[in-house]
Amino acid sequence: MENEIKVVSLFSGIGGFEVGLENSMLKYKVVFSSEIDKYASISYLSNFKDNNLSGDITIISEKDIPEHDLLVAGFPCQAFSIAGKRKGFEDTRGTLFFDVARILKEKKPKYILLENVKNLVSHNHGETFKKMINVLNEIGYTLDFSIINSSEAGVPQNRERTYIVGILNKKVDDVLFDTRSYKLQNLKGKLEYKGFNFFDTLTFNNRQNYIIDIIDDIFDEKYLINGEKITNYLAEIDLNYIKKVNKKIVKVFDLPKDIYNDLERQRRVYSIYGISPTILARSDATKILIEKGDKYLIRKITPKECFRLQGFKESFIKNIIDNSSISMTQAYKQAGNAVSPPVITGILNHLYIDYISKDKEISFIDLFCGLGGFRIALEKLGAKCSFSSDIDINVKNIYAKNFNEMPYGDITKISSEVIPNHDILCAGFPCQPFSLAGKRLGFDDVRGTLFFDVARILHDKQPKGFILENVKGIVNHDSGRTLERILSILDEIGYECKYEVLNAKDFGIPQNRERWYCVGIRKDLKYKIKKFIFPEKEELKLSILDIIDDNIVDPKYKISESCRKNINIHIEKRNIKITDITLASEIRPSRCVFNNKGFSNCLTAKMGTGGSNVPVIVKKGRKFTEKECLKLMGFPENYIIGEGYQAYKQIGNSVVVPLIEKIARNLIYVLKNE
Structure with missing residues (x-):
């Protein structure tokens, strides 16, 4: 499907993010999902059979995750929730955030949407959240975060959750806002992080629902809270409360402990004309006061009604409730652990309207294309190849098998008029004239003049930028005069340049391969080459084994x-x-x-x-x-x-794909965000 957003869903649960996606404006495909819980997986598959569901994400290599554009994850709440032990990163499950991070670092999807409990931002005096934000920034994401109440999206439940949206290499905003929370506004002012304003303009236009809208008139009597003491109590007390809808939690009364011997929270009874307190991942559900004829009764919200309190649609709920493998206890747990789909839909629609639909596609050409290493790297970043060429018929045939198009031939015989306009020119022009392995004739060598075809196209088509690759010997060839001439020509035709010799083993690939890389940006643009930085070295984690x-x-x-x-x-x-x-x-x-x-x-x-x-x-x-x-x-x-x-x-003639990708990512960031 054209412009289809590829989605990876982690800690998928029963599929709350997926329902949010279904109801959004996005054209999408879930290419990978994962859930470790057996019963949540059963419920997920009852509604989403084609989403490539896997199990424990901690044992799945990040390299095995498909390429994708959007990663969504509601990583487990316990480590950060007041309902748990609040051990954060000292808690084993707290490290599941790092499974999210390692996949983001490897795959670099353009967009991320994360959900967690409200208290994530304050856990361990804010150090947990600060660490997470720093990690995401280091990977390359510009972020916004806020605490959103599901009731904002029309859901009849008071459910506050922390949401984080990230866009890869997005321009940073100077002043950061939070219109929902003065506390978060202060936090954004104090935190040192790369951020942008997203949630301050997010609004929901959904119809507001209340408990009365989602409860069934007919229900199983096992959900009643009854007994002689409770019947007598209800007959004796004055229940003259206001029966008018209110977008608040409306408590009618607390059952006395001698009437109902339980914790205080479990003795609270709520009005059906308000919204529910936060539903939890357990069977002690919200208790409501209902009328049957001339009598008042107290009952628990049913599992089906809990799903409705989250905003799930009826067909989705039916597929879970009708599944004999899912017990009542499991159903309550799944509803309480889920995200609220209407909130997800609202966030995704905002992301689509303000960012995804406006995201301009970068185009590039691939000269001396060889096996297409440049193309693989730039297409992974969302760029589009508009032209490729190579003189070698054998390599052209391989290229065609992989990209379903045959490159043009000898670039020296192709007029600039044939080449489409483009944003970035990529060229690993032939190595021999400048290589220690060759005769080192440089510009006196006939094949050395192929650089001038690069220069000719740059002059005629004036792309915004370029990436050139060659052997490291180009730096000192002919006592440096070869490189001096190249840079002089690039300057004459209107480009500012930076170059470095980089080694593949310093960028994740176990090969001692040093190559010269040169990046240029057109002088007349507002983009400045000083904004471009070559990627930083990283620890080599792969080996020959x-x-x-x-x-x-x-x-x-x-x-x-x-x-x-x-x-x-x-x-x-x-x-x-x-x-x-x-x-x-x-x-x-x-x-x-x-x-x-x-x-x-x-x-x-x-x-x-x-x-x-x-x-x-x-x-x-x-x-x-x-x-x-x-x-x-x-x-x-x-x-x-x-x-x-x-x-x-x-x-042997090709380029190192991951290194080209890192360089291209930094160039595209400058071109798109200045």
Whole structure:
């Protein structure tokens, strides 16, 4: 579906967020959902059979979560609720927030919507909430938060919950407001965080409901609170209370303890002309006063009515209540743990009208496209590719298999008029003229002039920005004169630039691959290159062991006897310790490079020339497969690649996808938010 928002739902419960989505303006598809509770899962599946429901999120890798645009999560309340032990992050379940955070960090959806208990903002003197906000900011989200009462959305229940909305890389607002709470207004003034104003303009236009609107006239007598003492008490007291609807909790009386021996909260009886107190995840539901003929009766709200108090529709409720697997106790629990769908709908509609529908799509072109590494990275960020080109027919065929379109050919023969207007130009122009691996002829080399085709298109089409990639040797080639010339030309055609040499192993990929990256922004725009920052280094958490496939048995990947002999000679001669992560490269009688560092040496196009140019996993006696090499470049699992030397050459010529994504994200942030 065009413009379909892909949604991931965590701690899905019975599907309150999903009902909110159903009733919203969004065109969406839930691509993943998770719930650990057996009975909540049964109820969820009774209404949502096609939402890819999984179980315990703590044992699901963030890499296995599908790409998505919106993440919603009502992570468990106990760790932050006054109903629980208030251990917060010291409570094991409190760390479930970090399961949300690790998925956000890995997948970077554009939008997030989180729900928790009201007291989240004050737990542990505000330190719990401060920590959460800081973590979300660090991942890249600009945030707003507020405490919303479900009664605002017309729900006949006094239910205050904390809601957090985040938009990835959104521009920060200078002054932050909270029109619902003076306390939160003060908190927003004191907290140091990246925020924007969202909830202050959120309104609900729903019809207000009251308890009288959601209760059944016919009900099972097991819900009655009766007995001789209660009957006598009701006959004796004066019940002349106002029977007029009121958007408040209206308590009629407290049952005396000698009449009904329970906690004070359980002895409160409420008017059906008001709204209910907060329903909880237990069976001691709200007690109401009703009239039957000339008599007053006290009864509990039924499970079905509890779902109505949350704003669920009748067909949804029926599918749960009619399920024989769900006991009365479970039904009460599920209703009390749910989010209020009308609140979710209102928030999502506000997000859609004010942000999603106005979110301008960034377009880009992909020159010297190769396998499409730039395209994968930028499309993951929501950008649209409007043109691609490559001269190599073999790589063009692979590109077409993965993107369902054949790139244009030789860029030197393509007029700028053929190329559509675009926002970002991407080009990993051929490495050889500037590479230590080549002849280092630079601009005197015919292929070196391909940079001028990049410059020609920049001059003629004037995109807002560009990302260029090349070998690190470009920095000092010809004593720096090559790079000086490149930057001079970019300046002449109207661009301010920043460049850095970055290593893939510093950005989550276990490969020692240093490359030159250059980002430019057009001078005449209000965007300034000084606003762009290259991504910060991060700890390498993957190793070669995460890349190696232990199930490879195909003999074509086995090394030759002469190669094995050369490796063994060097092992014995130099007393090399061999482990599961030991790699060997540049293998010949006079030389062999061993690597026990947990990351691969740089993969190069030389892998396509045969011999022992593909790194060897020493213990397994085989070289990396094409798929393993793709993983070392950060390509997705489902990428279609060929076999043999052409595939290895294509991979060695490619870009590291996650690193391009991080650079592109920062550029798009500047272009969209200045």
